[in-house]
Amino acid sequence: MSLADTVPILARVPDEILSRVAAGEYERIGMLVRDAASKKIVAHLQETGVTQSIVGQVLSAVGSVVPDPVSSLTGIGTLIQNEQIKKRLGVIETMMGGMQAMQTATLITSVAGIGVTAASTAMILSRLSRIDRSLEQIEAKFEESTAKREDWDLHRTLRRVEGHLQRLDEARLVRNPETEVRNSERALHDAFGEIEIGIRHVGRRESIDPDFLTQLFAALSLCGTAQIKGLIWLDEKERAAERARMLFGSYRKIVQDLPEDRLLHRFAGNDTAARNVSLLLSEVRHRMASVPSLAETLIAHEVHGRDYLDRLEAEVDEPLMLMAYAPEQD
Amino acid sequence: MNALILESETLDWWNAERFRVNQECRAACNRYVQSAMRRIDALSAWDLLHESDARQHVQRKLQSDIAMFSRRMERSLRDSVEESMAEIEGAAVFDGLGYYEGAALAAGGVLAAGAVGAAAAAGGIATTTTATAILGLFTTGAVVTFSWPVFSVAAAVALAASYTSPAILGWATSSLRDRFKTHVRDCAERAMIADEANSVRMRFLGRLDLALDRRLAALEERS
Numbered sequence: 001m002s003l004a005d006t007v008p009i010l011a012r013v014p015d016e017i018l019s020r021v022a023a024g025e026y027e028r029i030g031m032l033v034r035d036a037a038s039k040k041i042v043a044h045l046q047e048t049g050v051t052q053s054i055v056g057q058v059l060s061a062v063g064s065v066v067p068d069p070v071s072s073l074t075g076i077g078t079l080i081q082n083e084q085i086k087k088r089l090g091v092i093e094t095m096m097g098g099m100q101a102m103q104t105a106t107l108i109t110s111v112a113g114i115g116v117t118a119a120s121t122a123m124i125l126s127r128l129s130r131i132d133r134s135l136e137q138i139e140a141k142f143e144e145s146t147a148k149r150e151d152w153d154l155h156r157t158l159r160r161v162e163g164h165l166q167r168l169d170e171a172r173l174v175r176n177p178e179t180e181v182r183n184s185e186r187a188l189h190d191a192f193g194e195i196e197i198g199i200r201h202v203g204r205r206e207s208i209d210p211d212f213l214t215q216l217f218a219a220l221s222l223c224g225t226a227q228i229k230g231l232i233w234l235d236e237k238e239r240a241a242e243r244a245r246m247l248f249g250s251y252r253k254i255v256q257d258l259p260e261d262r263l264l265h266r267f268a269g270n271d272t273a274a275r276n277v278s279l280l281l282s283e284v285r286h287r288m289a290s291v292p293s294l295a296e297t298l299i300a301h302e303v304h305g306r307d308y309l310d311r312l313e314a315e316v317d318e319p320l321m322l323m324a325y326a327p328e329q330d
Numbered sequence: 331m332n333a334l335i336l337e338s339e340t341l342d343w344w345n346a347e348r349f350r351v352n353q354e355c356r357a358a359c360n361r362y363v364q365s366a367m368r369r370i371d372a373l374s375a376w377d378l379l380h381e382s383d384a385r386q387h388v389q390r391k392l393q394s395d396i397a398m399f400s401r402r403m404e405r406s407l408r409d410s411v412e413e414s415m416a417e418i419e420g421a422a423v424f425d426g427l428g429y430y431e432g433a434a435l436a437a438g439g440v441l442a443a444g445a446v447g448a449a450a451a452a453g454g455i456a457t458t459t460t461a462t463a464i465l466g467l468f469t470t471g472a473v474v475t476f477s478w479p480v481f482s483v484a485a486a487v488a489l490a491a492s493y494t495s496p497a498i499l500g501w502a503t504s505s506l507r508d509r510f511k512t513h514v515r516d517c518a519e520r521a522m523i524a525d526e527a528n529s530v531r532m533r534f535l536g537r538l539d540l541a542l543d544r545r546l547a548a549l550e551e552r553s
Contacts, residue, residue: 252337252341255341259344259345282342285341289332289337290332292332
């Protein structure tokens with residue numbers, strides 16, 4: 001009997017999967033769970049509305065940047081009031097296995113999944129203004145005007161992104177939501193291209209502030225994920241898969257421009273920052289690489305994209321939900 | 331198997347290997363320079379001022395250290411390609427020839443064909459399954475060149491000065507020792523870690539970039 005026969009389309013992560021991941025029989029990569037030996041996909045993971053609630057509670061408790069003492073999941077646990085959610089933090093810890101707690105916390109507060117809402121997005125994007133001020137001080141004088149112009153362009157793009165994310169989030173309240181979502185999805189696609197160009201410009205600077213780059217990656221990721229969310233909401237799953245392939249290509253170019261050894265140089269030898277940014281970029285890329293398989297699975301299960309998203313957003317107890325993988329694999 | 335995930339993991343492998351190569355080259359360079367500095371400190375005034383074996387030995391030892399490092403790094407990259415391909419793509423996917431057997435066969439063919447022809451042939455042999463094919467043939471017998479004439483002139487001047495006034499012998503050898511150290515450090519850094527295309531670090535990074543292109547192309551072809 002396959003997992004698909006025993007697990008409903010979208011359910012809490014079963015204990016059996018948790019123990020197998022903990023034992024190393026299964027592994028998580030991006031938002032896929034797969035057999036560690038055969039590499040066959042077993043299931044899809046997805047963050048829910050609860051993940052956003054964690055983001056919201058952490059950010060409102062500690063401000064815009066998560067400091068080191070609370071960057072671990074244990075630290076985050078102390079900030080969360082809801083006992084039920086607190087109990088399920090262990091699920092995130094197990095399923096995000098292989099990542100240090102610090103990275104898991106960074107991930108939760110920087111790069112949320114397709115369940116992300118405008119509220120948490122706005123909090124993430126608002127960190128950029130503070131970082132921009134510190135950036136001005138480190139720019140070489142002769143580069144200053146160019147750098148400022150590039151940063152200003154990026155800021156305008158990010159403000160636009162924020163607006164479209166809000167419109168996407170509020171689409172269900174308007175009279176003609178499909179048109180609204182379609183427009184926002186298109187605008188986010190354009191903005192993604194602009195942020196990508198911005199990152200590649202910034203990446204060529206001799207010296208880069210790691211926080212600034214991290215926030216740009218987070219913004220790029222949000223922009224990419226929101227497009228996918230829009231297409232899934234429109235139930236255009238094949239397009240979502242195709243778009244994911246295209247966006248993955250952009251992430252590939254970025255890592256080829258900025259591998260960890262180059263980041264280390266640009267970050268003036270700060271190896272922890274280089275490692276963290278590199279891990280973040282890898283995670284974002286793996287997540288995008290999981291989307292075509294998610295689309296295939298939704299098609300195979302004949303699940304409407306909007307139902308899938310509504311189910312994720314309506315969840316109140318589980319931070320991660322799981323969907324059995326359906327299509328045949330080689 | 332999800333092609334994008336394979337591609338993404340391959341990028342992780344490449345990223346990690348580039349970082350490792352970068353760090354190991356820098357660490358090795360530092361070790362070899364320190365070791366050379368100790369040898370130079372142990373040179374007598376006579377050794378410094380003349381074309382002595384001991385002085386030549388500093389250069390030979392550095393050349394040998396770098397050549398050994400290159401060979402070790404080459405082997406380790408080859409292993410890394412094989413292991414990562416088995417790990418990322420799943421050993422079960424490949425029937426028949428294992429990675430190691432495939433690599434050995436390809437390498438054997440390469441040796442039989444001769445180095446230059448083999449490098450070209452390697453590209454055509456089992457492009458997706460062997461480390462040799464992925465990495466290409468290394469010819470990283472690193473060449474460390476010392477620009478001796480500059481140093482020799484300094485040594486000759488110091489030697490002449492020491493004949494005319496024994497009192498300045500101490501100053502001359504100390505100054506010469508410092509110049510020799512700077513010269514050896516510059517040579518080692520240029521050979522090992524400089525941003526120039528010929529340094530050991532840049533050659534290995536270039537190999538890794540090529541390996542990435544080949545693996546991504548092979549994955550694309552297969553999907």
